[in-house]
Structure formats: C-alpha cells, structure tokens
Amino acid sequence: MANQIVADARDVSVDISFLMAAHNAAPWIETAIRSALDQAGVAVEILVVDDGSVDGTASVVARLAAEDPRIRRIPLDGAQTGAPRGPSAARNAALKAARGRWLAILDADDLIVPDRSRTLLDLAAATNADLIADNPIPFSGGFDPHGAGMLERGREPYLFTVDLAQYLTCNRMLTPGVKLGYLKPMLRADFVRRHGLRYDAEVRIGEDFLFCAAALAAGARFVVSSYAGYGYRRGPASLSHRLHLADIQRLDAAFAAWAEQRERSPEIGQAAHAYRDSLATAQVIARVIDAAQGGHWLRGAALALARPRAWRLLTGSLMAAAGNRFKKRLRPALPDALPAGQG
Structure with a gap:
C-alpha cells in the first residue's frame, strides 16, 4: 500500500x-x-x-x-x-x-x-x-x-x-x-x-x-x-x-567569468563594473577585519589606506574590535586595580 x-x-x-x-x-x-x-x-x-x-x-x-x-x-x-x-x-x-x-x-x-x-x-x-x-x-x-x-x-x-x-x-x-x-x-x-x-x-x-x-x-x-x-x-x-574573504573571492571570480561571456549594453556594462567594484571594497574590508582580529593593526591600516571608500564602513567594525580587545586585556587586572564593588 x-x-x-x-x-x-x-x-x-x-x-x-x-x-x-x-x-x-x-x-x-x-x-x-x-x-x-x-x-x-x-x-x-x-x-x-x-x-x-x-x-x-x-x-x-x-x-x-x-x-x-x-x-x-x-x-x-x-x-x-x-x-x-x-x-x-x-x-x-x-x-x-x-x-x-x-x-x-x-x-x-x-x-x-x-x-x-x-x-x-x-x-x-x-x-x-x-x-x-x-x-x-x-x-x-x-x-x-x-x-x-x-x-x-x-x-x-x-x-x-x-x-x-x-x-x-x-x-x-x-x-x-x-x-x-x-x-x-x-x-x-x-x-x-x-x-x-x-x-x-x-x-x-x-x-x-x-x-x-x-x-x-x-x-x-x-x-x-x-x-x-x-x-x-x-x-x-x-x-x-558573516561574509568571509574566500566566499567573496569566489563570488567575484564567478561573476567576472559570467560577465565576460555576455554581450552587454553600456548600461549593463556600467552596472557590472560597479558591482565588481563593490566586491573589491568588500574584500578589502574582510582583509582589514581579519587582520584586526588577529592583532595585526598596522597591516589592517595599510590595507584600509589603499581603499578610501572602505574607511567609513570600517570605522564601526574596527572600533568594536578594538574595544573588545582592550576589554580582554584589562579584565584580568581589574580585581587588583579596583576595590570590590567599584568595577
């Protein structure tokens, strides 16, 4: 049945x-x-x-x-x-x-x-x-x-x-x-x-x-x-x-290969170029965040300087990462530095 x-x-x-x-x-x-x-x-x-x-x-x-x-x-x-x-x-x-x-x-x-x-x-x-x-x-x-x-x-x-x-x-x-x-x-x-x-x-x-x-x-x-x-x-x-660098790179490569195989009007060509440009910015941001999370702040700063349009987007993420890292460094010292109840 x-x-x-x-x-x-x-x-x-x-x-x-x-x-x-x-x-x-x-x-x-x-x-x-x-x-x-x-x-x-x-x-x-x-x-x-x-x-x-x-x-x-x-x-x-x-x-x-x-x-x-x-x-x-x-x-x-x-x-x-x-x-x-x-x-x-x-x-x-x-x-x-x-x-x-x-x-x-x-x-x-x-x-x-x-x-x-x-x-x-x-x-x-x-x-x-x-x-x-x-x-x-x-x-x-x-x-x-x-x-x-x-x-x-x-x-x-x-x-x-x-x-x-x-x-x-x-x-x-x-x-x-x-x-x-x-x-x-x-x-x-x-x-x-x-x-x-x-x-x-x-x-x-x-x-x-x-x-x-x-x-x-x-x-x-x-x-x-x-x-x-x-x-x-x-x-x-x-x-x-969470967007990872390797995933953005795969998307960029696939989109580039796809775009090369298509006949494009000027309007579509301009839109495709702008889309790839946004992927390039996303890759820089992913690299900078990875560097910052690994403690490589100078490397991250150098990467960011090469892509000015990423600065505004990076500000919030980097400040949060820096704040978390700073808190982690301070946390073990807090009990010795402050009387109980004043932390």
Missing part, C-alpha cells in the same frame, strides 16, 4: 518543486518542509538535499519523507559528513531531479505562508513572468506574517519589473537600499531548462543572485510583488550573517 501511495504521488502533475539545500538545519527544517506541504491550491514536491550535516537533519528528513511521498531526499555526490559542498551544489542536485512546472527556492531555516505559492503562480500568469518573487519578512524569533517586509508594502499590494542593469545595481555590496538578491524567487522550469541554467558550484554566497542574473541575461521577465509570503530567518546560523 505504501509503495502504491508513493507511485501515485509521483504520477501527479507537480506545479512547484521546492529546492531545499540543508546543512545542520535540524532545529528548523521540519517547519520549513511543513510550510511547503501546507501550500493551498497547488501540487508540490519538496526536494531536500542534505549537504554533509552532522546534526539530526538527516533523521528529521527521513522521518518526514516516510510520512509524505511529496518529500524526496536527493543525494549529493561528493558530499561528506562535516564537509559541506555548499548551497550551489545542493541546489543543482535538486534542480536535476525536479519535476515541477515551477522551481521555488526555500531555505531549510525559512518558511512560507500557506497562500504564497498560489498567489505567485496567479501573479506570474497575469504578468507573463518567467521569474517571480515576493517580499521577504525577516525574523529572528517568532514569525509574524504581518511583520515588516524588506520592501515597503504600501496600502495596496503592487508589482514592478526588474531588468538586468537594475538588478546588478541594487545588489552592490555595502550600499544602502534593498538587495533584491535576498529575494527567494520562483522560476519557470521550462525557461531554466531551455537555457541550461545552473548554479556555479564553487559559489557559497550570492548563489541565487548569480542564478537570477543569468536568467535575466537570457531574457527572463522578472516580476517582484510587495505581497509578503516568505519568512526569512536571520541569526548567527544564517549563511549570510
């Missing part, structure tokens, strides 16, 4: 395939999966790729998959326990196995509201979109579906389209404004397959940004709605919480 249920589930036409990369997501992944299963008015499948987790992620997914055949565990070639290959490799594995008419990104520590998928599918049909995204609601504790989104909601929901130059410009690192690269899009599967779109397996941050940029370069119509149906968890466990 169980085998028949699985066979029946796989014969059903799938509206949306959720691509879920998971690494040490045991505390949250059940919430994410169940939110996808609870989507109203659509047929879904959830493709979970466990990327070298060392916690209970695998057992949670196995238990849920045994209960519902719409959950599919996808193996990740080359993944080793404790040595993750990264979200791009995991997304590619899910992408290869997906059967849905649409592909939806859902991170293993996030969640979506029940009407999100149906709402976005209807908006895509009305606007002829190949790529559609909504307004993520950041949260760190309990999720409030009426909380403030990344985009201004306004009195009534609204839509806007995004072209490639705009997308590159709004995603420059270390600049003010909403970063559309944080949006978790849905993509028309036949468009992705027709243009052979894949994630760059070496990239560990900005992977969705690069994927969407490639889709836009291939002619995708990208529509964004102020409707908010995606809960974006923020916290120390989030991959984007």
